[in-house]
Amino acid sequence: MLAIIGGSGLYDLNSLGSQGHNSLRQESVRTEYAATAVTIDLLETEAGTVAFLPRHGKTHHLPPHKINYRANIAALKKLGANEILAINAVGGINASAGPGSLIVPDQLIDYTWGRASTFFEDNLDRVVHVDFGEPFTAGMRERVLKAVKQANEQSEDPRLLMERAVYACTQGPRLETAAEIVRLQRDGCDVVGMTGMPEAVLAREQGLDYAMLALSVNWAAGIVPGEITMAEIEAVMAEGMDFLRQVLKLFLRLDS
Numbered sequence: 085m086l087a088i089i090g091g092s093g094l095y096d097l098n099s100l101g102s103q104g105h106n107s108l109r110q111e112s113v114r115t116e117y118a119a120t121a122v123t124i125d126l127l128e129t130e131a132g133t134v135a136f137l138p139r140h141g142k143t144h145h146l147p148p149h150k151i152n153y154r155a156n157i158a159a160l161k162k163l164g165a166n167e168i169l170a171i172n173a174v175g176g177i178n179a180s181a182g183p184g185s186l187i188v189p190d191q192l193i194d195y196t197w198g199r200a201s202t203f204f205e206d207n208l209d210r211v212v213h214v215d216f217g218e219p220f221t222a223g224m225r226e227r228v229l230k231a232v233k234q235a236n237e238q239s240e241d242p243r244l245l246m247e248r249a250v251y252a253c254t255q256g257p258r259l260e261t262a263a264e265i266v267r268l269q270r271d272g273c274d275v276v277g278m279t280g281m282p283e284a285v286l287a288r289e290q291g292l293d294y295a296m297l298a299l300s301v302n303w304a305a306g307i308v309p310g311e312i313t314m315a316e317i318e319a320v321m322a323e324g325m326d327f328l329r330q331v332l333k334l335f336l337r338l339d340s
């Protein structure tokens with residue numbers, strides 16, 4: 085089963101169900117990683133059942149460092165997910181990742197700290213080191229790229245697409261300083277967000293395929309002069325989400 089994890093701006097899968105049977109039900113999944121259950125939407129589509137989980141909560145009340153990534157991934161695994169498509173809002177560092185553009189990262193650098201970032205820490209028979217050299221699943225990335233290209237062909241407002249990129253995951257919730265962005269640039273990062281990690285590695289630890297489709301919602305700090313405002317971010321996000329939903333619709337129609 086495919087699971088979609090929605091980021092900022094994507095809190096439901098409305099409009100994605102196939103006509104006539106876009107019935108939605110909810111499952112509350114308990115895991116050993118949270119006192120409360122994780123609520124997951126299940127949508128029946130022509131491609132089968134799709135799970136949806138908004139990582140910031142339905143009402144966007146969880147900041148990036150407070151998200152219970154382990155509970156989310158464990159719950160999706162328990163429900164039967166075998167692949168996750170993550171949707172993430174990012175700031176653009178690379179000149180090709182300006183607001184409104186889409187990015188399918190192939191690499192990441194983790195700058196977060198203090199997050200519960202592994203399933204393998206307690207009651208182990210042996211220490212576990214997962215391979216993470218390629219953090220995103222190649223086959224899934226190809227399908228995401230195909231869906232974005234199809235959406236572009238059908239749209240009067242095609243989007244710039246970065247087919248490879250290095251995603252920097254910062255701690256947040258504050259945005260970065262201009263000097264931090266210069267450092268990320270020197271490190272080879274193209275886009276910056278706050279929620280890609282530990283989500284991606286936890287999926288790997290559970291044996292789930294994982295790819296990210298990111299929407300740039302602002303230029304990262306210092307890339308262009310002036311403050312980054314939430315109003316600006318929200319406007320780009322609102323505009324981009326319709327396109328993203330179309331990409332998701334096309335993605336569901338592709339053979340996996």
Ligand code: HPA
Nearest residue numbers: 173174175276277278304
């Ligand atoms: N920095 C970090 N995370 C983000 C940004 C940013 O500029 N924009 C959207 N998510």
